[in-house]
Amino acid sequence: MLSFLPGLIRVPLVILLLVLNVLLHVLPLFALTLLKLLLPLAAWRRLCSRMLVAIAESWIGVNNALFELFTRIRWQVDGLDGLRRDANYLVLANHQSWVDIPVLQKILNRRVPFLRFFLKSQLIWVPLMGPAWWALDFPFMKRYSRETLAKHPELQGKDREVTRRACAKFSQLPVSVMNFVEGTRFTPAKHDAQGSSYRHLLRPRAGGVAFVLDAMGDGLQAILEVAIVYPGGPCSLSDLIAGRLREVRVSLRQRLIEPGLRGDYEGDEAFRQRFQAWINALWREQDARIGQLLE
Template sequence: MSALRVFLIALLLAANTVLHVVPLLVVAVVKALLPIERLRAASSRWLTGIAESWIGVNGWMLDRFSRTRVHVEEDAVLEPDGHYLVLANHQSWVDIVVLQRVFNRRIPLMRFFLKQQLIWVPLLGVAWWALDFPFMARHTREQIQRRPELAGRDIEATRRACEKFRAIPVAIMNFVEGTRFTPAKHERQESPHRHLLKPRAGGVAFVLDAMGDGLHAILDVTIAYPGGRPSLVDLIANRVPEVRVQVRQRAIPVELAGGDYQSDADFRARFQQWINGVWLEKDADMERLLGPPASSGRRTMG
C-alpha cells in the first residue's frame, strides 16, 4: 500500500510539473525574442508567477495527502518584493520543500546556486534555466589546488549571477554547509557543532560582495526534524510527522559587505569568525527545536 501511495503521489507531482513547465517554457521563449526591456520584465513576472503556482500546488497536494505539520517560529518581517540572502542548514532534499512551503509568495522566488550537471534533470533543469537560476561548475579543493584559475571562474560566475539579480526582487538561497549533513561527514570534519557541519564562508562572502547594497537583510533559517532526517520518499509516504523551523532576520554587517574574501586574509578571518558565531547560535537553536515542543510562539502549516 505504501509503495502504491508513493507511486500515485509522485505521478501527481510529475503531472503538476509538466502542466507548469510547458507554459513556463513558452513564456521563456517569448521573453528571449522580445526586443523591448519593459516587455521582457513583464515576461519575467509571468515566469515567476508560474513557478510560484507550481510550488503552491505541490504544497497543497502534500498538505492533503500527508499528516506532516510544519511548525514555524518567525522573528522576521517578510516582504514579497524584498531582497534577501537566505541561509540555512542542510540535511535532506526535503529542506527545499520545507523552505518553499514556508516562504512561497511571502518573499521573492528563491534562487539556488545549482551544480552545472543539474541542468540535465528532466523538465526541471530547463525550468531552472528559464528562471535564471545560476548554474556553477563546483570544483573540489584538490582540483583548485592543481588549477588555481578554477577558483576565479566560480567567483566570476557568482558575480555575473548576482549582477542579474540586483535589478529585481530576489531571495538568494545558500546552504552554508555546502552539503547535506550525515553522521559520517560530521565525524570526518570533526565538526565542533553537535547538529551541524562546519559552515563554508566563501559563498556567502562572494554573494554579499557581488550584491553590495542590493540586499537588505539576511534570513537565517534553521530546519529540524524531530523524527530523524527524512528522504523525499519518506515525505511522500507520510513518514514525516513534524518539521520545526525557525526564521530569524539578521542585519547584514556593514563591515563585512564589501571586503575581498579571496585576497585579504584579515577580512577572511573576520568573516569566518562572524559566520562561525552564526553557526554556534544555530546549533543551540537546533538543540532546542529537537527537544520538547514549545507551548507557544509557533504557527503551524499543513
C-alpha cells in the same frame, strides 16, 4: 485529508499528480522563456521575468497543496512575522535532506521573493527540471577540486564570476538568494570526518556567503537565518511522498547586514578572518537553536 488512503493507492496517486503539476507549469514556462529570448527588449524581459516567477510560485503552491492533502505533517514554525515580498534576502539554512527544499518553499512561498538556489552544473541535465531552473535564472556552478585548481590555476575565481553574473540578474527584481552554508547534506559520518565543533551542524563554508554579500552590495536588505529540524530523524523525498514524515520544526530569524560584512574575501586576508569569525559565531547560534528545537 486523503492521508487515510492505503499506501498502494496514495503513493502512485501523489507521484502522478506531482508529475502532472510539473508538466502543467513547465510547458508555459518554456514557451514564455522562448518569447523572452526572441524579443531582447529590457521592459519586455522584465515583464517576462515577473510572469516566470508567477508560474514558478503557482507550481510550488500546487505542490504544497498536494502535500497538505496527502500527508499528515505537524508543522511548528516561528519567525514568519515581518517578512516582505518586496525586500531582498540572503537565506541561510542548515542542510540535512532534499526535503529541506520543499520545506523552505512551503514556508516561504509568496511570503518572500522567489527563492533561487546555486546549483551544481550537472543538474542542468535533469529532465524538465534542469531547463526549468535555467529558465528561472538559477545559477549553475562548477565545483573544482584542489587538485584541478593546482593543475589549472586559470580556473581560480570562476565561481566568483558566476556569482557576480547571477547577482547582476537578481538586481532586476526582488529576490531571495538561498545558500546551504555547510555546502553539503549533514550526516554523522561527515560530521565525524570533519571533527566539527558543532553538535548538529557541519562546519560552515564562508566563501559562498561572502561572495553573494559582496556581489549584491546594498541590494540585499537582510539575512534570513533558517533552522530546520526533523524530530523523527533523517528523512528523504520518498519519506515525504509516502507520508512517513510526521513532524517538521522550523525557526526563522532576520538579521540586518552590517557594512563590515562586505569585502574582498579572496584578496583581503584580514577581511577573510573577520568574516570567518562572524559566520562561525552565527553558526554557533544556529547550532544552539537547533538543539532547542529538538528539545
